[in-house]
Amino acid sequence: MMLKILYFASVRELLGQGSEELPLPAGVVDVAGLLGFLAQRGGAWEHLAEIRNLRQAVNQEMVGRNAPIGAGDEVAFFPPVTGG
């Protein structure tokens, strides 16, 4: 079971990609852990967790950074929403 990660709007532009799939990294149990794993890639990835007001969703529900994640989950990172 792969972990699916989606990036939207300004976050997608910062990272230069809209989605990826990867095996759940060893030791990652929550959103904060995933952000730490991604930051190890360096470059723009180091800035992801520091984006002011970064929002995240797990399986299409908005959650906090302490939300648990597991293999097969869909995680998304995006800026505050501006619809309507």
Add this chain to the structure above:
Amino acid sequence: MMVRVQEADFDVGTELAALRRNQPQIGALVSFVGVVRAASDGAGVSEMTLEHYPGMTEKALAAMVGEAGRRWNLIDAIVIHRVGRLLPGDQIVLVAVAGAHRGEAFAACEFLIDYLKTRAPFWKREVTPQGARWVAARASDDQAAERWRD
């Protein structure tokens, strides 16, 4: 109760007529239409692109309509939100609520647009003479949604 996310424009009259059809108990129909402004934060806007999170968007909108239905005695409601490229004057969103009386219909309509603006995963990118920019979230929108917290 219905939510739709679409690129195509919508006709408010057609949608409201459909909402009322065969619902003789409706006594009040309140609607809100959001429109693309030609200026934003002091800059002219020549066009706008709306991005969204397919799947989550529909779930989030349906959850809001469900929450409105728990808070007020509604007969029906619709939310239609457009995505893709839009021009000044174009319609962006329709929220319409039908109830027996106006009080609950007004309240539920305002609740839905306030919630939509802070919880539905849409993002606006606007083109101005200075270039394209992502629209920043407004604190006033958060405050508007906060009013509805239990």
